[in-house]
Amino acid sequence: MPAVLPSWRDDAARSAILNFVALTTDPSSAHFVAQEDRIAVFGHDGTLWCEQPTTVQTLFARESLEKLAESAPSLRDREPFRTLLERDPTAAHRLGKRAIFEAMALIDAGLTLPEFEARVRAWLEVTPNPALVRLCANLVYQPQLELLQYLRASGFSTWIISAGGVDFIRALSQRLYGIPPEQVVGSSNRIEQRFDAFGGSVLCKLPTVRLFNDAEAKVETIADHIGRRPILAFGSSDSDLPMLRYAMGGPTPGLALLLHHDDAFREAAYDRENHLSPLIEGLDHARELGVTVVSMARDWKNVFA
Template identity: 40%
Template sequence: MMKSAFGPNRRVVLGGLAGLLSLRVAGAHGQTGAGDLPPGDPLPSWNDGPAKAAIIELVKSTTDAANPNFVPPEARVATFDQDGTTWVEHPIYTQVIYCLERVPAVVREKPELKEVEPFKTVLSGDRAAIEKLPTDELLKILFATLSGMTVDEFQAQVSAWIATAKHPRWDRLYTELTYQPMLEVMRYLRANGYKTYIVTGGGQDFVRVYSERVYGIPPEQVVGSAGGVTYGYAKDGRPILTKESKLLLNDNNAGKPEGIHLEIGRRPVIAFGNSTGDRQMLEYTKAGDGARAALLVLHDDAEREYAYGPALGLPDTKVGAFTQDLYDEAKKDGWFVISMKRDWKKIFSFD
């Protein structure tokens, strides 16, 4: 694996790439996110407060047949953004790191790219130079690393990478950096008849590789940014699907409710996000009839994780921005803001 040459200042270049094609991409290593609920408190990693109370109250009211807010099991849909909502997204999105670290492998297959930009610059490891690459050059990296191979080849590449790739701050696998409180919410919802979905701006095929192992969410319940595929035949006559450099669904911003309609077909009863890219999904959720809940994770704990906004005067960011406008909308419309610092007793399973 190419050693990452990108520190926290990577936000500029990678935030631009992620914002353009929504490459926002998971969990507790070796944990499925499934399993039995602990006895007593269903959300033991949460401090008592409005957010925790709202989740528990919604589940109780929507699963009680005598309650006017009762929701039949088939309509119990819960959606979760991934990056910054269920796992760490700073200093840059995991899938963007994957794309940059795949460049050496792409060049080995196509040596003529070695002296061609932007591949030459990425191979140099010169962080400052990489941050200056224009958008059209960054798109070349995107297309080269996420298309041109069969679906099966791509799954194998991602599986191999995610099994060893580590976050530079904690020196732990990215799949260990899921938020324990959110895994508990997923288990609690599923134990009460809800279907849990990942709805992410990240690559749908990327997240589907590990979603079941990490979150207990099967691949068919992952809605993400999706590229085209072409049906064809391998040299031995075996049918194959080849990934194309054509974007079919940008599952970010308004693309999230659009993707929910296309791939789920039901409006969520409860939805979780953390940034402006989740705004429309939460608006869409709350616009439905009956009891609904919309919740946003606010990263305000620099000691245990990261602190960024720029809402409430927190540091600005190009990766997972939670603006003051979004905060004001949440307060006005009755959404719940989850403070990492105040609402979560622990952030990771290893805390």
């Protein structure tokens, strides 16, 4: 059994990763990269953990919304809340990622950041995923955990660059992935600092979106938060392509990977249609873009831990 990446089958995707890490970390290599420039960025939903039948954050928002609707029933008749409450992933996906995040901003408004974090953490540990027989906290892909650990052991810093809400991901990133909050970049609400009479303060989530971090915006937030070009990027949809092309576009080699969900038996098979984040261009043009497509069915021995 191989020492690293044991859940990855010994084939082209695994070799591409091992070769790239050897190329960039061997001081005698022409493409050696200094440790501070070994930056690896990952999408979150569909890349590091399962996003089926819909994203975990959407499930969480729906539960929060249902509680809100108990005391404010008129929410049930207002869009986009009406659609979100339908429990039909296809309908929710038709709203689009941005509209869903705008709804979340409204649903979460007024919570302090510590309250929100505590709610997410408690919820994750007790809530089952509706499609798979596992808790939401156990939807992480085992091969990706091994990859994150292998990269960090090779001197890489590992970042999450997601369209999901940054506060939601940070509530779980250290525990699930070993990634600290400052290496999580996501969409965010406006925030307001509120004071008590004794100088104590707390940050509250406001009902407006501050930043929606999808597609080209991911390149801007990488520039803003990291300030260096990543040399490895791993995504799962066309909205990750700008970030993947940025990782590959530098003067030294970069590695870009796309996870293809083609495993209806162990997880789900989806790409082009009926899905919040389609993968079309990335599949059709993988070779000319220079992207390595990772097939869940073919390349992963295990999917979940």
